[in-house]
Structures are given as structure tokens and as C-alpha cells.
Amino acid sequence: MEMILNTIRLIDYDQNKEWIHNDIESMEDNLAIGFINPMDFKEMYLVPSLKLRISNKYGDIIIKFKQGKDIPRGIILMPISMWSNQLSYVENKNIIYKNIKVQVEGTRDSPTKLIELINRIKKK
Amino acid sequence: MINKKFLIKKNTEFKKMSDQIKITCSGCSLLCDDIIIIKHEKDIEKILGTCLKGKEKFNQIISKNRILNPLIRKNNSLEKINWDIALDKAVQMINNSIKPVLYGLSNISCEAQLNAIKIARKINGFIDSNSTICQGQVLNFASKIGITTMTLTDIINKSDVIILWGVNVVESIPRLLSKILFSRGKFRITGREIKSLIIVDIYKTASFNVLGTRDLALIIKPDNDIELIRFLKKYCREEYKIPAGGNSGIDKQDLERLISILLNSEHISILTGQALIKPQGEGHPMKELLELIKILNKYKKIGRVSLMMVGGHYNMVGFEHIALAETGKNQSIQFRNGKSVQTEETIISKLQNQDFDLSIIVGTDPISHFPAAISKNLSSKPMILIDNKKSGTYLIADLILPTAITGIECEGLAFRLDHVPIKLKKIIDPPNNILSDAKLLENILMKLE
Amino acid sequence: MELFQYLPQTNCKKCGKLTCMAFSLELLKGNVNIEECTPLLDESKYQNKYSKLKELLKGEEGQKRELKIGIDIVKCDGCGICVTICPVNARYCYSILSGKVADYPPDKHQLFMVKEGKCELLSIENCRRLVTEGKERECRVCETYCPRVAIKIEYI
Ligand code: SF4
Ligand code: SF4
Ligand code: SF4
Ligand code: SF4
Numbered sequence: 268m269e270m271i272l273n274t275i276r277l278i279d280y281d282q283n284k285e286w287i288h289n290d291i292e293s294m295e296d297n298l299a300i301g302f303i304n305p306m307d308f309k310e311m312y313l314v315p316s317l318k319l320r321i322s323n324k325y326g327d328i329i330i331k332f333k334q335g336k337d338i339p340r341g342i343i344l345m346p347i348s349m350w351s352n353q354l355s356y357v358e359n360k361n362i363i364y365k366n367i368k369v370q371v372e373g374t375r376d377s378p379t380k381l382i383e384l385i386n387r388i389k390k391k
Numbered sequence: 392m393i394n395k396k397f398l399i400k401k402n403t404e405f406k407k408m409s410d411q412i413k414i415t416c417s418g419c420s421l422l423c424d425d426i427i428i429i430k431h432e433k434d435i436e437k438i439l440g441t442c443l444k445g446k447e448k449f450n451q452i453i454s455k456n457r458i459l460n461p462l463i464r465k466n467n468s469l470e471k472i473n474w475d476i477a478l479d480k481a482v483q484m485i486n487n488s489i490k491p492v493l494y495g496l497s498n499i500s501c502e503a504q505l506n507a508i509k510i511a512r513k514i515n516g517f518i519d520s521n522s523t524i525c526q527g528q529v530l531n532f533a534s535k536i537g538i539t540t541m542t543l544t545d546i547i548n549k550s551d552v553i554i555l556w557g558v559n560v561v562e563s564i565p566r567l568l569s570k571i572l573f574s575r576g577k578f579r580i581t582g583r584e585i586k587s588l589i590i591v592d593i594y595k596t597a598s599f600n601v602l603g604t605r606d607l608a609l610i611i612k613p614d615n616d617i618e619l620i621r622f623l624k625k626y627c628r629e630e631y632k633i634p635a636g637g638n639s640g641i642d643k644q645d646l647e648r649l650i651s652i653l654l655n656s657e658h659i660s661i662l663t664g665q666a667l668i669k670p671q672g673e674g675h676p677m678k679e680l681l682e683l684i685k686i687l688n689k690y691k692k693i694g695r696v697s698l699m700m701v702g703g704h705y706n707m708v709g710f711e712h713i714a715l716a717e718t719g720k721n722q723s724i725q726f727r728n729g730k731s732v733q734t735e736e737t738i739i740s741k742l743q744n745q746d747f748d749l750s751i752i753v754g755t756d757p758i759s760h761f762p763a764a765i766s767k768n769l770s771s772k773p774m775i776l777i778d779n780k781k782s783g784t785y786l787i788a789d790l791i792l793p794t795a796i797t798g799i800e801c802e803g804l805a806f807r808l809d810h811v812p813i814k815l816k817k818i819i820d821p822p823n824n825i826l827s828d829a830k831l832l833e834n835i836l837m838k839l840e
Numbered sequence: 841m842e843l844f845q846y847l848p849q850t851n852c853k854k855c856g857k858l859t860c861m862a863f864s865l866e867l868l869k870g871n872v873n874i875e876e877c878t879p880l881l882d883e884s885k886y887q888n889k890y891s892k893l894k895e896l897l898k899g900e901e902g903q904k905r906e907l908k909i910g911i912d913i914v915k916c917d918g919c920g921i922c923v924t925i926c927p928v929n930a931r932y933c934y935s936i937l938s939g940k941v942a943d944y945p946p947d948k949h950q951l952f953m954v955k956e957g958k959c960e961l962l963s964i965e966n967c968r969r970l971v972t973e974g975k976e977r978e979c980r981v982c983e984t985y986c987p988r989v990a991i992k993i994e995y996i
Contacts, residue, residue, distance in 0.1 A: 359670070
């Protein structure tokens with residue numbers, strides 16, 4: 268389903284906080300997360316155990332998700348992190364962090380690991 | 392007897408007071424200067440008054456992800472080295488490069504920022520701070536259009552309307568609202584009762600929970616900020632002409648109320664952040680907002696409208712001041728032959744065009760903050776990281792130099808989000824005798840000479 | 841506030857209270873009986889509401905219940921809004937007035953304190969809901985303005 272991704276800052280999912288308490292291996296437990304409206308949840312025939320694959324032409328990631336009734340339809344929110352930045356891009360010297368068009372679908376795969384993202388970045 | 396008892400009690404209380412120090416928190420750009428620390432011998436026993444974010448800053452001291460030794464990357468794994476070799480290696484890497492870039496600098500003290508600029512001048516490098524992708528752009532517009540600002544104290548004492556435009560301060564600067572909205576100012580005996588809050592955002596954030604009956608919640612469609620600002624510019628003198636359909640997803644009634652509040656209240660502070668930084672359509676919302684403020688200030692009978700940029704890093708404003716004083720430019724400075732030269736480049740364009748051969752990252756985590764495409768470019772060239780904890784960048788950097796945490800393990804000057812300089816104190820000694828950012832950069836500078 | 845929904849909400853004052861809201865608050869505290877709201881008994885259209893109310897209050901009727909201010913430590917982020925907004929805090933601690941952290945050790949009247957990044961309830965003896973009279977007794981501002989919805993005022 269086509270959705271709009273907004274990256275935001277959340278105190279509970281702050282990168283700084285995660286890098287103080289967690290191991291590199293388990294970083295995705297808290298940071299690879301998105302928030303969607305329950306109606307979108309129903310529309311995509313999701314169940315809570317599934318994960319979301321989010322992709323656009325810049326990259327793709329798999330994240331966990333939670334539902335929030337205050338989130339508008341058609342919007343997916345993510346805390347700013349290396350995961351969300353796989354989808355952000357640059358336009359006229361400005362980094363686009365907000366209102367990014369993405370494709371969202373349910374998947375059974377587990378969330379993308381930090382190490383995998385690092386390897387993707389390292390590859391030339 | 393009674394007297395003696397009293398005396399003893401007094402004495403113990405006095406002892407308690409002497410262990411107690413007032414410090415400034417460097418957890419975010421609010422730089423709360425009223426935090427109380429209770430010390431027990433050389434350790435911190437209690438931290439009173441910080442929000443969770445500030446508390447996390449203190450957790451960094453003993454975090455398992457703290458970097459305590461200089462590290463070098465050999466065959467894809469990190470090796471411990473001693474300081475002399477590390478500094479020599481850093482100098483060697485710098486000397487080998489022709490087009491070095493320095494980036495970050497928002498999480499270090501002003502003294503360190505000054506040294507970083509000196510290094511950039513010495514090595515004819517390009518230096519830029521996080522404010523390039525954040526509030527730095529506002530100053531570019533402000534220099535053409537003009538800007539009205541207020542300090543926090545002004546907002547506490549005078550403001551009667553606070554507007555949060557696309558910034559969820561409850562999550563990013565937790566104590567801001569308790570300081571500016573709920574406190575009672577000098578000329579206002581009551582606090583919340585006379586201060587109105589207007590929140591403009593695309594969804595119902597946690598900040599909406601503090602709204603009361605006097606307040607206004609405006610939920611707008613994504614990417615429609617510029618539309619709304621233009622609309623306000625057009626109708627702020629003629630609210631009776633507002634079309635029935637409203638604008639940007641906000642109905643007519645709310646718009647009328649908004650305009651009435653804008654015109655009839657006294658001091659209005661508009662707080663905004665990342666949401667208005669990027670261009671929408673062919674215009675730039677920040678530019679339009681500054682123009683709107685100018686128009687409003689012209690028509691308002693009493694008081695004024697002012698703007699405050701809310702950033703995350705604790706000393707982002709500091710870099711702008713230091714750079715402006717040193718080079719005449721607040722961001723994106725290219726040095727050539729020891730002089731700063733005119734350039735249109737920013738760190739983003741530099742990285743995008745791969746126009747660099749060494750990056751020196753100070754106190755930030757660009758690998759996580761930048762889009763993957765740019766991170767890829769960044770990781771393709773040698774990188775020196777100066778930071779106190781592990782991060783995405785740590786996993787890629789070639790040379791890592793640890794530093795002490797400013798505001799806890801070393802002192803320094805920082806600028807609050809309203810451009811007020813505040814001194815950060817040293818509370819405890821750093822582990823492993825690691826140096827402060829300022830000292831480390833000074834050592835590198837000396838070695839370069 | 842569930843109780844309020846089941847009152848006639850006409851503010852007819854027959855119960856001796858100014859509004860239905862005031863009556864429901866007293867009802868919650870167990871200071872009054874439902875029967876004192878006579879329209880509820882007399883008018884047949886309120887019969888449903890009356891039985892609902894009876895059910896809600898079953899077993900607790902007439903008992904004096906104790907005030908409890910609960911703070912959800914997991915949700916709280918130490919923003920200090922409750923510290924600043926509580927009128928009792930502001931009255932006895934000068935620095936709280938301007939949004940600053942209160943002195944340590946805390947004043948004996950102080951209700952909330954932020955410690956280690958989380959809010960802590962020092963005592964509720966001086967809460968307005970216990971010590972004042974009249975409208976001030978309905979104070980609920982700490983609960984209303986907590987941005988994390990971490991504070992709950994209850995009677996148990
Ligand atoms: S609001 Fe910012 S400066 Fe104040 S205590 Fe929290 S993190 Fe520290
Ligand atoms: S008697 Fe009943 S209806 Fe009348 S004011 Fe009291 S609660 Fe309300
Ligand atoms: S109910 Fe009122 S007086 Fe009691 S703790 Fe809350 S704010 Fe303070
Ligand atoms: S207002 Fe709520 S979130 Fe803020 S300190 Fe008090 S309990 Fe915690």
C-alpha cells in the first residue's frame with residue numbers, strides 16, 4: 268500500500284538513549300519501529316505478529332510496528348534512526364526527512380539488523 | 392539540651408547542603424541551569440530535576456557503549472592503540488588529504504568549536520555543523536527579511552501566546568513547556584491561566600495533551616504549512632473574508648480564532664523546528680513565516696511576535712556564533728590559504744558530489760542521521776571520529792578518538808536555544824584521563840603546527 | 841466522570857449542589873447519597889440511569905474513600921509540568937513559581953519532585969483535594985496537564 272512516511276523524534280525511541288543501554292546486536296529491537304493507524308492496519312490485513320516491509324526507490328527495510336489511533340490515515344511515523352534514513356533522500360541540497368512516499372506491505376521476515384544496514388552502507 | 396539538639400540537626404543539614412551543587416544539564420538545547428546534584432565523595436549520588444533525556448546524558452558516564460581508548464580500524468576490526476600513536480596517525484591522515492571536511496561540532500563546547508575552526512583554517516578544509524540541515528538556514532533568510540527574537544526569560548515573563556509549529560517539544564525538549572508555559576512570570580501572577588497555547592501539527596502528538604480550554608489545536612494536512620502561512624498573510628487583516636471551506640484542512644471557525652489571537656494578544660512566541668526547514672513546492676515556509684511575522688508586527692497595536700528555533704543538539708547555536716565571529720559566516724565555511732572563501736556548497740553537496748578525501752566527525756553520528764546514499768559516500772573515504780560513545784559512525788570510522796563529556800567531566804561554554812551563553816560545569820573526573828574535546832582538538836592543532 | 845454521565849445533567853439544584861458535576865464529585869467521594877438527586881427517583885425517564893448508577897456505586901455506597909494520586913513511572917518522562925503547575929508547590933516553593941527545580945531538601949508542603957528523570961510523589965497531605973474547601977477542592981490540574989497521561993487521581 269502506498270503511504271507517506273514521516274520521521275519524528277520520540278523520547279522513548281531516542282537514538283542516543285538506545286546507544287547508551289543496548290548492544291549493537293539488539294539495536295533493532297527498539298529502533299526499527301513504525302506507527303500506523305488501526306484502520307490502515309485493518310486495510311492491509313495485518314496481524315500483530317507480522318512485520319512491515321517499507322520500501323521506496325532509495326532503499327528498503329523491515330520494521331516492527333505499533334498502532335496509534337491519533338496517527339492520520341495513510342501516514343506511517345518512524346523515529347529518526349538509521350532505519351528511517353534508508354528511505355530519506357536529498358533534493359536540492361536539502362535532506363527530505365518528512366512526507367516521503369513509500370510502499371508498505373506486511374511480511375514474515377524479521378526486522379533488518381543494524382549490521383546489515385552498516386554492510387549496505389559500506390558497500391561501494 | 393534542646394539547644395544542643397537543635398545545633399546538631401542544623402549541622403547535619405549544613406553538611407548536606409555542601410555536597411549539593413547546582414549544575415547545567417547538557418542533554419538538549421534548553422540547557423536547564425537549575426539541576427541539583429548531590430555528590431557522595433567523588434560520585435554522583437542523586438540527580439534532581441533533569442528530565443529523562445537529561446538523565447540519559449548522565450547514564451553515558453558508565454554506559455557499556457562508552458569509548459575509553461583510542462581505536463584504529465585494521466582489517467575490519469578495531470584495535471586499541473595508545474594516545475601518542477593515535478594523535479600521530481590523525482595528523483598523518485590530515486596531512487595526506489587535500490580536501491578534508493569537518494562536520495558535527497554541535498555537541499561540543501564553544502572552546503572546542505573555536506579550535507575546530509582553527510584546525511580547518513590550518514588545513515584549508517571545509518567545516519560545517521549540524522545546523523546546516525537544521526536551523527542554520529533560518530539565519531540566511533533572516534539576514535534578508537529580518538527576525539524578531541525573544542529570550543526564554545522574555546517568554547516566561549511577557550508572552551501570552553505560545554505557538555508550537557510542527558515541533559513536538561514534549562518529546563524533544565521535555566522541560567520546555569514546564570518552563571515557558573506553566574511557570575508564572577514576573578508581570579503575570581498566574582501562569583497557565585493567561586497563557587494560550589496553539590499547536591500546529593499533522594497529527595495529534597503528545598504535546599496536544601497539555602491543551603486546555605483557551606487553547607487551539609490545528610491539525611493540518613502534510614506539506615501544507617506554506618499554504619497556511621500564505622493564507623494567514625493574505626487574510627490577517629481581513630478575517631471576515633475567509634472562505635467558508637477553510638484552508639489546509641482547518642475549518643473557518645478555527646482560522647478566524649487563530650487570526651483574532653494573532654492580532655489581539657500581546658507577546659506571541661512562535662516555536663518551530665525541522666518541519667518548516669525544507670522547501671514546500673517552489674517556496675520556503677521559513678521565508679514566508681518570517682514575512683508573516685513582519686506583517687503582524689506592523690499591524691499589532693501592542694506587543695510583538697517573535698520566532699524561536701528549536702534544535703536538538705545542545706550547542707548548535709554556539710557554532711553559529713563562534714563561526715560568525717571567526718569567519719563572518721555562520722555555516723558551511725570553506726578555507727583556502729587560511730582565509731574563508733565564498734562558497735555555495737554545504738556538507739550535503741560536498742558529500743553528494745564526493746568532493747572530499749577525508750572526513751573528521753566531531754560529536755555526532757552522521758551515518759545514522761544522513762540518508763543512506765550520503766552515508767555511503769561518507770564511508771567510502773577515510774574518516775576520523777571524535778566522540779564519547781559508540782554510534783553508527785563508530786562502526787565505520789577508521790580512527791576513533793574518545794573524549795570526556797562536556798558538562799559532566801569537563802567544563803565549557805554553550806549557547807542555549809535562545810542564543811544566551813551558559814557555562815557548563817565539571818562535576819567529576821573523566822575515566823582513563825581522557826581529554827575534553829577542546830583539549831584534544833588543541834593538541835591536534837599543535838601537532839599540525 | 842462516568843458517574844456524571846448518568847445524572848440528569850439539568851443542573852436543577854434540587855440536591856443542594858450548584859451543578860450536577862459538583863454532585864457527581866461528592867458522589868464519588870461518598871459524601872452524598874444518590875437518592876439526594878430527587879429527579880432521578882421521581883421522573884420515570886431517568887429510571888435507566890438510576891439503576892446504572894446504583895450498579896456503579898454498589899457496595900461502595902456511603903463509605904468514605906481515600907484519595908490516591910498514582911504516577912505511572914513507566915510513562916513519566918520527568919518533564920516537571922506537574923511540579924510547576926500544582927498550586928501547592930508553587931505557593932510554598934519560590935523557585936517553582938518561575939518553572940525552576942525546587943530546593944533540596946524539599947519543603948514539607950511540596951507534593952511532587954522530579955528525581956533521576958522520573959516524577960516522585962512526596963506526600964499528598966497538602967493536596968488541595970484534602971485541605972481546602974469550595975471550588976479549590978476540585979483541583980485536578982496535575983492530572984489534566986500531564987503530557988504523558990501518567991497521573992491518575994482516584995478514590996479507593
Ligand atoms: S530539558 Fe534538556 S536541558 Fe533540561 S533537563 Fe531535559 S535534557 Fe536537560
Ligand atoms: S438534583 Fe440531580 S439533576 Fe438536580 S442538580 Fe442535583 S444532580 Fe443535577
Ligand atoms: S490535585 Fe491539585 S493540589 Fe492536588 S496534587 Fe494535583 S495539582 Fe496539586
Ligand atoms: S507531568 Fe506527568 S510526565 Fe511530567 S513529570 Fe509529572 S507525571 Fe511525569
